[in-house]
Amino acid sequence: MKKFNRILLKLSGESLMGEQGYGIDTKRLNEYAAQIKEVQQMGVQISIVIGGGNIFRGLSGAGKGFDRVKGDQMGMCATVINSLALSSALGAAGVKSRVLTAIRMEPIGEFYSKWKAIEAMERGEVAIISCGTGSPYFTTDTGSSLRGIEIEADVMLKGTRVDGVYTADPEKDPTATKFSDISYDEVLQRGLRVMDITATAMCKENNLPIYVFNMDIVGNLKKVIEGEDIGTFVHA
Numbered sequence: 001m002k003k004f005n006r007i008l009l010k011l012s013g014e015s016l017m018g019e020q021g022y023g024i025d026t027k028r029l030n031e032y033a034a035q036i037k038e039v040q041q042m043g044v045q046i047s048i049v050i051g052g053g054n055i056f057r058g059l060s061g062a063g064k065g066f067d068r069v070k071g072d073q074m075g076m077c078a079t080v081i082n083s084l085a086l087s088s089a090l091g092a093a094g095v096k097s098r099v100l101t102a103i104r105m106e107p108i109g110e111f112y113s114k115w116k117a118i119e120a121m122e123r124g125e126v127a128i129i130s131c132g133t134g135s136p137y138f139t140t141d142t143g144s145s146l147r148g149i150e151i152e153a154d155v156m157l158k159g160t161r162v163d164g165v166y167t168a169d170p171e172k173d174p175t176a177t178k179f180s181d182i183s184y185d186e187v188l189q190r191g192l193r194v195m196d197i198t199a200t201a202m203c204k205e206n207n208l209p210i211y212v213f214n215m216d217i218v219g220n221l222k223k224v225i226e227g228e229d230i231g232t233f234v235h236a
């Protein structure tokens, strides 16, 4: 019935803003919470890493004159805001969750450790791991790879607004075709922008498979857990 027992779900901050140009679209947020609840009820252990691009990105901040490290720290704070929003939406849907932060900021969240995340999942709570890696010059994609490897997830599910990995950007190139499955090496060689190079390389070195799918379509997360072929599988 279920293909994966323990997942690391990566949600992009950008998707969280829905139709708005900025911030958090509560409709999208509640849809995400409902989808997560659905797979939790199937007995899947879930850890989540959320991006912060709907609020702030260090790199774009640097382009406007911000100090890069401070900008990245602002971006990491943005991931905490999104994590708290998701935790709140999950609570409203009747799902217990625990926000962990890679940078100390009790009582907003508990200071992250692998064991706290695993304990939370084993208690039936969703572990929401915020601040990415906790260091500047990284992305939440790399944070997801790192946490996915640490918590010994079966797979990293990258929920985006496109339905998989394409030969080119499908939003720009109408001739782009989708891969149903592809190797880490081919992703790196073709320079495909599934995730940044650091994140893909980490998954490759530690053999964490990635599944890219469209999380903005309600019901898709459950389909992925059930093994339906709706996205792209990236593996060795």
Ligand code: UDP
Pocket (backbone or CB within 6 Å): 011, 012, 013, 014, 050, 051, 052, 053, 054, 056, 057, 058, 059, 071, 072, 073, 074, 075, 076, 078, 079, 131, 132, 133, 134, 135, 136, 137, 138, 139, 140, 141, 142, 143
């Ligand atoms: N960030 C960081 N270190 C990390 C993860 C994130 O400095 O380990 C900062 C970085 O500035 C990044 C921002 O947080 O631009 C938001 O994360 P990301 O761009 O990955 O969010 P997404 O694109 O998924 O919305």
